[in-house]
Amino acid sequence: MSDQTKSWLDSRLPLAACFRAQVCDKPLPANRPYLSALGTLITGTLIFLMLSGAVLSAYYVASDHGAYNSIQFIMRNVNDGWLIRSFHATGTTMLFAAVYLAIFHALITGAYRLPGELVWGLKLAFLLLMMLVGYLGYAMQDGAVSHWSLHDVTLAGAGLSSFPGNISNWVLGGPAGHGTLGHVAMMHGLLTFIALGVLVLHYYAKQAVAPVAKKTVPLHPYYTSHHFVAVSVYVLLFAVLVFFAPHLGENPLNAAPANPLLVPAVMTPPWYLLPAAAVTHALPGTEGGIVAFFAAFAVLFAMPWLDRSDPRSEPGFLYKLLVVILGLDVIALGMTAAAGPSTINAILMIIFIGWYFLHFLVLTPLVTARESK
Amino acid sequence: MANAAAHAVEDGVEAPAKRDFLKILTVSAGAVALGATAWPFIDALNPTTAELAVSNPIIEVGGIAPNTGLRVMWLGQPIYIRKLTPQQIADNQAVVPSSLPDPADYTDRVKPGYESFVVVVGLNTGISCELLGNSPTDPRGPLDGWTCPCDGSIYDPLGRVRSGPAPKNLAIPRFTFLNATQIQLG
Numbered sequence: 022m023s024d025q026t027k028s029w030l031d032s033r034l035p036l037a038a039c040f041r042a043q044v045c046d047k048p049l050p051a052n053r054p055y056l057s058a059l060g061t062l063i064t065g066t067l068i069f070l071m072l073s074g075a076v077l078s079a080y081y082v083a084s085d086h087g088a089y090n091s092i093q094f095i096m097r098n099v100n101d102g103w104l105i106r107s108f109h110a111t112g113t114t115m116l117f118a119a120v121y122l123a124i125f126h127a128l129i130t131g132a133y134r135l136p137g138e139l140v141w142g143l144k145l146a147f148l149l150l151m152m153l154v155g156y157l158g159y160a161m162q163d164g165a166v167s168h169w170s171l172h173d174v175t176l177a178g179a180g181l182s183s184f185p186g187n188i189s190n191w192v193l194g195g196p197a198g199h200g201t202l203g204h205v206a207m208m209h210g211l212l213t214f215i216a217l218g219v220l221v222l223h224y225y226a227k228q229a230v231a232p233v234a235k236k237t238v239p240l241h242p243y244y245t246s247h248h249f250v251a252v253s254v255y256v257l258l259f260a261v262l263v264f265f266a267p268h269l270g271e272n273p274l275n276a277a278p279a280n281p282l283l284v285p286a287v288m289t290p291p292w293y294l295l296p297a298a299a300v301t302h303a304l305p306g307t308e309g310g311i312v313a314f315f316a317a318f319a320v321l322f323a324m325p326w327l328d329r330s331d332p333r334s335e336p337g338f339l340y341k342l343l344v345v346i347l348g349l350d351v352i353a354l355g356m357t358a359a360a361g362p363s364t365i366n367a368i369l370m371i372i373f374i375g376w377y378f379l380h381f382l383v384l385t386p387l388v389t390a391r392e393s394k
Numbered sequence: 395m396a397n398a399a400a401h402a403v404e405d406g407v408e409a410p411a412k413r414d415f416l417k418i419l420t421v422s423a424g425a426v427a428l429g430a431t432a433w434p435f436i437d438a439l440n441p442t443t444a445e446l447a448v449s450n451p452i453i454e455v456g457g458i459a460p461n462t463g464l465r466v467m468w469l470g471q472p473i474y475i476r477k478l479t480p481q482q483i484a485d486n487q488a489v490v491p492s493s494l495p496d497p498a499d500y501t502d503r504v505k506p507g508y509e510s511f512v513v514v515v516g517l518n519t520g521i522s523c524e525l526l527g528n529s530p531t532d533p534r535g536p537l538d539g540w541t542c543p544c545d546g547s548i549y550d551p552l553g554r555v556r557s558g559p560a561p562k563n564l565a566i567p568r569f570t571f572l573n574a575t576q577i578q579l580g
Binding site for chain 1: 435442
């Protein structure tokens with residue numbers, strides 16, 4: 022590029038200067054941990070999912086009879102279609118692993134506390150959106166399980182139709198439901214873009230409340246090379262899963278086509294939705310499930326105010342231990358949902374859900390108030 | 395401290411070749427990995443083998459009797475393959491191109507070496523109706539070519555428009571002669 026073109030562009034759209042200020046020379050604290058690369062990994066994975074999803078959408082047919090067959094066509098006929106689909110499915114697994122880890126990290130370090138409450142809220146909003154997008158993507162496969170799951174969930178939407186608006190119609194695409202998968206596919210794409218917007222807001226909110234660092238280093242080359250290590254490990258794990266476990270955490274029954282006349286024996290969602298699925302079974306009825314799901318998120322959103330400690334203090338040992346127990350509790354909750362319905366499971370599920378709410382509503386305020394004294 | 399300073403000198407000044415080499419190696423490995431990842435995305439947008447199989451069909455034309463035509467569907471359009479009689483060839487070679495609504499020479503409408511075969515898209519260039527005239531019993535118009543049942547446009551056996559609302563000669567699809575009796579479309 023000639024100097025004249027350069028100065029013409031710079032005076033109208035200062036891209037180079039912006040890139041230098043925002044990326045190359047951006048001052049960052051000198052002592053960030055490897056986990057600080059999670060934001061980069063999550064954003065990168067989301068963009069990767071958008072790209073692979075865009076390619077898949079060129080062949081996916083969003084209709085009752087077309088969806089399952091079009092996925093078989095992608096797996097068998099489209100050049101590298103099996104690989105792109107594996108990228109998309111495994112990318113979802115990697116994204117949820119990173120998001121759950123980020124949420125856990127924020128909980129255990131107390132990063133949700135004031136003035137970080139909005140950063141925390143945006144993290145949870147992103148998780149909520151990703152759960153919806155992940156669920157819709159699962160439903161788009163129109164397999165033997167996801168077909169019936171969508172049937173149940175759209176009935177949940179129908180349960181909400183007494184509210185203003187008509188959520189059932191938006192999701193079902195009309196009373197007969199023939200447009201359902203088309204609506205699901207539309208929402209799957211739309212919510213992804215909204216989630217990307219939430220990530221951008223999260224980035225700026227985090228910058229606004231970041232404490233002033235004593236010693237800073239420029240992003241490049243310090244954190245580019247630092248993140249390069251994290252990205253390499255992440256990509257290695259990603260590649261291993263893509264090639265050796267492309268269907269990780271999926272219900273094998275869902276590989277069969279949907280049968281509207283046969284309800285599958287085990288209705289397990291993908292692994293990243295298991296704890297949420299368990300929570301929706303906590304209260305009876307469709308509306309009960311919705312209330313329980315949003316209550317589980319509400320206590321998370323309320324964390325900055327449930328924590329009674331001084332925001333500048335280091336979280337105490339007992340609190341950290343409780344967060345670890347909470348993590349195990351959520352994993353165990355997911356395992357009860359994966360195991361299918363039985364009496365012992367129903368009891369365990371109630372215990373684990375009970376512990377979850379006990380942790381947030383009772384233990385957290387008590388322990389944080391005590392430990393900050 | 396002294397150790398660190400010595401290390402910096404070794405890395406930064408005394409061993410610049412080593413650092414350059416590592417940098418080039420890392421960047422090239424990254425570029426190769428990026429390219430290898432991008433390739434399946436692009437390749438997935440290429441036509442599938444199933445599509446390629448139907449997009450370049452081979453048509454047997456040896457059995458077409460002179461003065462008759464064959465109709466094959468290709469990419470959703472009717473393709474007309476007409477074998478001309480020596481009389482039709484002579485008549486049309488005598489036509490002066492500048493006297494036509496859409497001037498075209500005989501050689502523009504056929505492949506060299508296979509002057510008796512005319513391959514066209516059988517859709518009128520005015521109103522898109524399918525033309526009549528492949529069989530000698532169809533209404534072929536005064537020039538023994540094709541006519542349009544919708545707007546009455548008249549084409550000669552080479553597919554050149556001679557009269558009627560149609561403004562242009564019939565389109566010629568992409569094709570090649572594999573030998574004297576086979577053509578491949580596309």
